[in-house]
Amino acid sequence: xxxSMNHGSLEIRIxxxxxxxxxxxxxxxxxxxxxxxxxxxxxxxxxxxxxxxxNEEALLHKGDTMRLFFPEEAVDRLPADKECTVVYEDxxxxxxxxxxxxxxxxxxxxxxxxxxxxxxxxxxxxIQAPVRYIHRLDKETTGLVLFVKCxxxxxxxxxxxxxxxxxxxxxxxxTGRAKIRQAFTWNGPIGRDRHVSGKYRVSKTGKxxxxxxxxxxxxxxxxxxxxxxxxxxxxxxxxxxxxxxxPIINDPxxxxxxxxxxxxxxxxxxxxxHDPLSHEEITVNDSFNKDYALFRRDISL
Numbered sequence: 536x537x538x539s540m541n542h543g544s545l546e547i548r549i550x551x552x553x554x555x556x557x558x559x560x561x562x563x564x565x566x567x568x569x570x571x572x573x574x575x576x577x578x579x580x581x582x583x584x585x586x587x588x589x590n591e592e593a594l595l596h597k598g599d600t601m602r603l604f605f606p607e608e609a610v611d612r613l614p615a616d617k618e619c620t621v622v623y624e625d626x627x628x629x630x631x632x633x634x635x636x637x638x639x640x641x642x643x644x645x646x647x648x649x650x651x652x653x654x655x656x657x658x659x660x661x662i663q664a665p666v667r668y669i670h671r672l673d674k675e676t677t678g679l680v681l682f683v684k685c686x687x688x689x690x691x692x693x694x695x696x697x698x699x700x701x702x703x704x705x706x707x708x709x710t711g712r713a714k715i716r717q718a719f720t721w722n723g724p725i726g727r728d729r730h731v732s733g734k735y736r737v738s739k740t741g742k743x744x745x746x747x748x749x750x751x752x753x754x755x756x757x758x759x760x761x762x763x764x765x766x767x768x769x770x771x772x773x774x775x776x777x778x779x780x781x782p783i784i785n786d787p788x789x790x791x792x793x794x795x796x797x798x799x800x801x802x803x804x805x806x807x808x809h810d811p812l813s814h815e816e817i818t819v820n821d822s823f824n825k826d827y828a829l830f831r832r833d834i835s836l
Contacts, residue, residue, distance in 0.1 A: 536812045540626040543607070545687075547812060549599040558583070559591035561601075565811070566690035580604040608686060610654045611665040613644055618659055619652035623819040627685045628669075628692070630806060630819045631656075635677045635798035639668055653682055669696055670703070673770060675787065678705070678803025679821050688811050695808065696767075702807040705762040705772055706827065706834065708800035710791055711781035713750040713758050721746045721775035725768045734788050735770045737778045744768040746775045752833035757784065757795075759830045772801060796826050804836065 537548045553561055558581075562572050572591065575581045582602045583593060595601070623630040633639070633649050641648035654666050662684050669681040669692045681701065683689045695701050713719075726741030728734040735741075745765035752759040758781065762772050770789070776782060777789035784793045784800040807818045820836040827834060 538626075538812045540685075543605050545603045545605070545626075545685075547601045547603070549595050549597055549601060551597055553595045554597035556595050557591060558588050558593045558595065561595065562591065564691075565688065566694050567687075568690070571687075575603070578606075580606070603687065605685070605687065608664050610657050610663065612650060612654050613646055614655035614658055615646040615648075615651035616655070617652060618656035619649060621656060622679070622821060623817075625810070625817075627688050627811060628681060628683050628808075629656075631680045631682060632821055633672055633676075633678060633680050633803075635675050638674045639671045639680065649680065657684070669693065670701065670767070672803055673773070673801075675785075675799040676801045676803060677798060677824055677826070679703075679806045679819060680803075681806060681808065691811050692808070699765065700809065703764055703803055704805035704807075705764075706800075706802045706804050706824075706830075707748075707760045707762055707772060707776060708784045708796065708827070708830070709758050709760060709776055709781040710756055710784070711758060711779070713753075713760075713781070715750055715753060717750045719746075719748040719750075719760075719779065719781075721748070721779055723775065723778060725771060725774050731788075735768070735774050737774060742766075742768055744771050744775070746772055748772075748776075752830050754829050757793075757829065759827075759833055795829075798826055800826060802827065804834075 536550045539546050579587045583599055620632040621629050622632050638648045640650045650666050664684045667683050667689050672680055683692050722745045723737035724741035725735050725744040726738035728736045748760045748762040750758055751761050773783055773786055773789045783790040784796050786799050802824050804821045809816055
């Protein structure tokens with residue numbers, strides 16, 4: 536659907552996707568709660584062709600103009616002194632680069648986490664909205680994190696993540712044995728390590744986990760693996776690579792140390808998702824990670 540966002544309101548031109556569907560069907564697709572649906576109608580914050588629908592049974596037609604009016608919101612956490620680095624932004628989301636050693640979300644008064652840096656960026660750019668990330672990265676992992684800046688669409692993005700429609704690609708430097716272009720599929724279930732706090736392991740009683748990887752380069756003793764997640768378990772790539780005897784360089788829990796690299800060599804370098812209204816596929820690549828200079832010629836961004 537075609538749309539335009541302007542000063543707290545969203546105008547949508549209904550197309551064939553919702554032709555002869557009800558307003559309730561529209562709310563269902565965008566995962567709106569009963570509370571949100573009721574508020575939109577009660578407070579007259581939704582119109583179709585200039586009129587407020589009486590209820591969710593109102594029928595939509597191709598060519599109709601729907602307008603949603605969003606209430607004033609506020610940044611809901613203490614901002615950091617330093618704002619985050621945004622590598623992509625549109626009407627509904629923004630994508631942030633996270634450095635190694637930064638946690639995504641800390642206590643409400645923690646101004647060193649990525650959420651606090653995002654709060655600073657939103658305030659500096661006039662974005663009055665709660666700070667909401669759609670997925671996480673481990674503290675020591677570098678790379679891209681998706682944030683939503685229009686609260687109406689947060690449930691939809693959450694559902695897309697659950698449905699594996701938000702795709703994340705990682706690069707990992709490891710040791711071990713592999714041929715160039717060799718593909719790997721790791722599907723060991725992952726659960727907590729009962730003997731080491733904060734650590735996970737492959738376990739028969741763990742949760743289903745599936746990681747796919749391909750070796751794309753070798754330099755000396757180091758391999759470069761291109762990895763994708765089919766599930767999103769805690770420490771998933773790190774555990775699977777360690778279990779397969781391809782431990783990640785400088786992983787403090789599962790890997791092997793090396794002075795040739797500054798940080799843990801796991802980089803969420805690419806993020807792919809869809810625009811919630813136009814359904815356009817959007818791919819965001821991170822800026823080049825200097826820790827991967829050895830493999831610069833092997834990485835396409």
